[in-house]
Amino acid sequence: MEKHQKFSVWYVLxxxxxxxxLQNVLSGAFAVKVIPYSQFLNLLKEGRIVEVxxxxxxxxxxxxxxxxxxxxxxxxxxxxxxxxxxxxxxQYNITFKGEVESTLLPTLxxxxxxxxxxxxxxxxxxxxxxxxxxxxxxxxxxxxxIYMESxxxxxxxxxxxxxxxxxxxxxxxxxxxxxxxxxxxxxxxPKGVLLVGPPGTGKTLxxxxxxxxxxxxxxxxxxxxxxxxxxxxxxxxxxxLFVQAKQKAPCIIFIDELDAxxxxxxxxxxxxxxxxxxxxxxxLVEMDGFDPKAGVILMAATNRPEILDPALLRxxxxxxxxxxxxxxxxxxxxxxxxxxxxxxxxxxxxxxKLAAMTSGxxxxxxxxxxxxAALLAVRKNKKEVEMADFEEAVERVVAGLEKKNxxxxxxxxxxxxxxEMGHAIVAFSLPGTDPVQKISIIPRGIAALGYTLQLxxxxxxxxxxxxxxxRIASLLGGRAAExxxxxxxxxxxxxxxxxxxxxxxSMIKEYGMSEKLGQVYFAxxxxxxxxxxxxxxxxxxxESTAELIDAEIKGIIDGQYEKAMEILKAKRGILNKGxxxxxxKEKIEAEEIRALMELSE
Ligand code: ADP
Ligand code: MG
Ligand code: ZN
Numbered sequence: 001m002e003k004h005q006k007f008s009v010w011y012v013l014x015x016x017x018x019x020x021x022l023q024n025v026l027s028g029a030f031a032v033k034v035i036p037y038s039q040f041l042n043l044l045k046e047g048r049i050v051e052v053x054x055x056x057x058x059x060x061x062x063x064x065x066x067x068x069x070x071x072x073x074x075x076x077x078x079x080x081x082x083x084x085x086x087x088x089x090x091q092y093n094i095t096f097k098g099e100v101e102s103t104l105l106p107t108l109x110x111x112x113x114x115x116x117x118x119x120x121x122x123x124x125x126x127x128x129x130x131x132x133x134x135x136x137x138x139x140x141x142x143x144x145x146i147y148m149e150s151x152x153x154x155x156x157x158x159x160x161x162x163x164x165x166x167x168x169x170x171x172x173x174x175x176x177x178x179x180x181x182x183x184x185x186x187x188x189x190p191k192g193v194l195l196v197g198p199p200g201t202g203k204t205l206x207x208x209x210x211x212x213x214x215x216x217x218x219x220x221x222x223x224x225x226x227x228x229x230x231x232x233x234x235x236x237x238x239x240x241l242f243v244q245a246k247q248k249a250p251c252i253i254f255i256d257e258l259d260a261x262x263x264x265x266x267x268x269x270x271x272x273x274x275x276x277x278x279x280x281x282x283x284l285v286e287m288d289g290f291d292p293k294a295g296v297i298l299m300a301a302t303n304r305p306e307i308l309d310p311a312l313l314r315x316x317x318x319x320x321x322x323x324x325x326x327x328x329x330x331x332x333x334x335x336x337x338x339x340x341x342x343x344x345x346x347x348x349x350x351x352x353k354l355a356a357m358t359s360g361x362x363x364x365x366x367x368x369x370x371x372x373a374a375l376l377a378v379r380k381n382k383k384e385v386e387m388a389d390f391e392e393a394v395e396r397v398v399a400g401l402e403k404k405n406x407x408x409x410x411x412x413x414x415x416x417x418x419x420e421m422g423h424a425i426v427a428f429s430l431p432g433t434d435p436v437q438k439i440s441i442i443p444r445g446i447a448a449l450g451y452t453l454q455l456x457x458x459x460x461x462x463x464x465x466x467x468x469x470x471r472i473a474s475l476l477g478g479r480a481a482e483x484x485x486x487x488x489x490x491x492x493x494x495x496x497x498x499x500x501x502x503x504x505x506s507m508i509k510e511y512g513m514s515e516k517l518g519q520v521y522f523a524x525x526x527x528x529x530x531x532x533x534x535x536x537x538x539x540x541x542x543e544s545t546a547e548l549i550d551a552e553i554k555g556i557i558d559g560q561y562e563k564a565m566e567i568l569k570a571k572r573g574i575l576n577k578g579x580x581x582x583x584x585k586e587k588i589e590a591e592e593i594r595a596l597m598e599l600s601e
Contacts, residue, residue, distance in 0.1 A: 011125055015118045022114035032060070033076045040078045044092055052096045054085060061096075152218055154208040160338045161331025161363065162202055165195070168322045169210050172297055176214035176250050179295040190320035191287060194258070194313070195301040197324030200364030203301035206324060207254045210299065217251040219244065223260035223300075226279045234261070234279030242286045242296075250295030258300040262308045280309060287317050326362050329355050335363050339370040346386040354387075357394050369393050395438070395453060413583060415482060415490055416441045416450040421578040422481025423452040423496075425571050426564045427474035428597050432467030439578075440587045449492060465513050468503055473560040473567075475500040480564040481575060504556040505549075514552045522549060574599060 035043075043049050043063055050073055052061030059080045062073045082088065089096045156166055175182050175189050182189060195203040211218035219241060226234040245253050255261070261279055290296055300318060302308060312318055327335055333355035340351070358366060373393040377385040420439050427433040434454035441450035454474075463471075479493040512519035522541055541549075568575055578596050582588055588596075 011122065015122060018121070019114040019118050022117065023110050033063075033074060035076050035078050037078050037081045040076075041088075044088065044094075047092065049092070049094055052089065052094060054080065054096060056080070059085070152208055152212045154205065154212040156209050156213055158338060159202050159205050159209050159363075160334035161327035162206065162324050163331075165197075165206060165322045165324045168320070169193070169206065172299075173210055173214045176210075176216050176252070176295070176297060179250050179293070182293075189297070191290070191316060192298040192300065192318035192320070194305070194318040194321045195299065195324050196305045196321055197303060198326055198362060199303045200362040201324045201326060202363045203303075203324050204256055205363070207252070207256075207299050207301060211252050211254075214250075214252075217245075217248045218254060219248075219251060220254045220256065223255055223257040223262065226255075226261045232275070232278060234275055235282035238279060238282040238286055242290065245296050246290065246294060250297075253296060253298045255298070255300040258302040258312070259304045259307055262300075262302075262312050280312075284311055284317065326360070329359070332358055332361065332366060335366045336370065339367050343370060343374045344384045346384045349385075349387055349390070354390055354394075357391070361397075365397065369397060372396060398453065412449070413441060414579070415486065416492065417579040417582040418481045418485045418575065419478040419490075419492055420450045420452050421575055421582060422477040422479075422484075422564070422568055423474055424477075424593060425575055425578070425597070426477030426480070426567050427452070427454060428593065429567045429571070430470035430473060432464065432470045433474050435590070436593055437590050438587060439582060439593065441582055442586050465507070465511075468507055468511075468513070469556070469560055469563075472500045472503050472556065473564045475503075476557070476561045477564045477568065480561060480568050484565065484568050484572070485575070485579075500557060500560070501553065504553045507556065508549055508552045514549075516552060517545070517548060 040049070040059065048064040048066070050062040050064060052059055057080050058077065060075065060077045063076050065072045065074055086096065156170075159166065172189070172193060195206060197203055207220070208218065221241065226237055241253060245251050261276060261283070263276065263280075287298065298318075305313075305321070313321070333351055336351055336354055336358075340349075358369065361369070369390070370393075373389040374385050376389045376392055380389075382389070420441060424436045424439050427436050436452055436454050438453040439450075440453070443449050475496045476493075478496050479489055482489050482493070506523075507513040508517060509522040512521065522545070574596060577599070578588070578593075581592070581596070
């Protein structure tokens with residue numbers, strides 16, 4: 001679009017120039033020759049004046065050109081000098097009239113014709129430009145990026161930690177390599193493979209790896225690229241994509257972020273979803289229309305399968321769904337190894353420990369982590385990336401950047417130190433909480449003034465009730481310490497409180513962990529926020545139940561606060577010592593914390 005606008009400036013200049021030229025030429029045709037009065041008298045005598053029109057001070061008329069045999073007639077004008085001109089004209093027998101001939105017509109012609117022409121040309125170009133934007137045939141074409149094997153050197157080696165997904169896709173690769181083998185046996189391959197999983201788990205990477213492994217052309221497009229401003233364009237693009245793909249079979253069509261295009265019909269924002277619907281319909285038509293034996297495999301990826309139109313998931317469409325899940329500890333280890341290949345690491349690097357520290361991270365996070373560690377090492381002028389750099393990188397990702405130069409007044413620092421120590425002591429004293437790795441009162445990120453870094457040692461899929469309760473207690477430990485030491489509380493605990501309350505609410509409403517309420521599920525079904533179009537209805541339980549739920553949540557929180565307080569009262573000496581140490585050193589590591597905790601009261 002920008003390019004076109006730049007061009008149109010040139011069109012304007014060209015047009016103006018064109019008008020000027022044309023105006024010159026045309027007015028030349030109507031040019032009036034101005035002659036002196038004496039010459040007019042001579043011409044009169046020579047009989048070359050054809051006709052005249054006279055006003056008070058001007059004489060206009062037509063005269064015969066000299067030297068032209070036929071005697072072409074040209075217009076002339078002169079200033080009237082002789083008041084008795086009429087007798088003279090009579091003498092030479094020339095028709096004359098008393099008014100000036102209108103010059104309107106020539107003027108009109110000399111301006112309007114070029115202007116009209118100019119605009120004609122203008123509109124012609126405009127139309128052609130618009131045509132380039134809207135033209136159905138020219139538009140969709142070649143918009144899909146086509147990767148051939150040579151420029152796609154991603155293989156299954158590069159994707160780690162998602163072995164189940166890989167196994168599913170090996171078959172697809174086999175088929176693409178030897179399409180004949182499958183059709184001979186009459187086996188039917190899925191038409192569409194949908195990769196489903198959280199963002200950053202490697203879906204796009206996997207699709208590229210399939211193309212790279214099988215060495216076939218790879219048509220890749222993002223779902224959002226289909227959704228266009230003009231109705232009908234997206235559909236045209238889909239049609240064109242399939243036409244191109246069929247010519248290049250065997251090949252892969254990959255639609256990334258399918259949810260942008262495949263949202264359930266009938267939902268969505270006000271207006272403007274007509275286009276998406278048309279595009280989606282076209283995709284469904286194309287999917288039904290092509291024969292997998294032709295060797296075209298359709299792949300797509302989404303991280304929001306719950307909002308996809310059910311029609312897309314019907315048999316014969318995306319009938320194979322491959323889950324690309326968050327990696328477990330071993331998976332993270334494998335992914336880290338893939339990315340560690342690219343950087344120079346110290347020989348004592350403990351990848352297993354690193355994998356344990358990064359619970360919950362996905363492939364993209366891990367790739368980022370490795371890069372971050374390398375950057376930190378460079379900043380310190382190190383020759384290789386060491387474990388310490390990785391540890392710092394994990395901290396950074398978890399807690400945000402350290403803000404060393406944010407000034408905190410000594411009084412506040414003291415509160416923060418006791419608060420963090422409170423978390424650490426309670427967490428340390430209770431089983432089932434994540435071990436405390438580090439306590440720091442260096443402000444980080446936007447809001448945190450200090451933090452207690454607790455990292456899990458293993459992945460957890462199930463939590464016991466006592467573990468959840470202990471977790472709540474350690475979250476409340478910060479506030480309890482403040483109350484115990486200063487007899488007053490601060491705003492610093494708001495994040496702790498919201499997390500503790502969330503856990504307590506889930507325990508009651510989702511996990512059936514309240515004796516009074518029993519094993520009943522009270523939470524509304526969790527729906528994608530994008531689909532949450534239903535007006536807020538009444539909760540699925542009575543008002544008295546709601547009161548009971550609130551009371552139970554408060555009961556849990558109060559009970560755990562008491563527990564935290566008890567622990568801190570019993571370990572008041574350690575609390576004081578730890579806070580003092582923290583104020584002095586700003587950071588305490590795991591070993592020091594352990595040593596501190598083993599001090600006898
Ligand atoms: P998604 O499409 O699932 O959101 P991507 O495939 O775009 O995720 O992943 C982004 C980047 O993260 C990849 O380019 C790769 O560097 C890294 N990555 C993600 N998952 C993996 C994995 N399983 N193995 C190795 N690297 C991964
Ligand atoms: Mg992706
Ligand atoms: Zn806190």
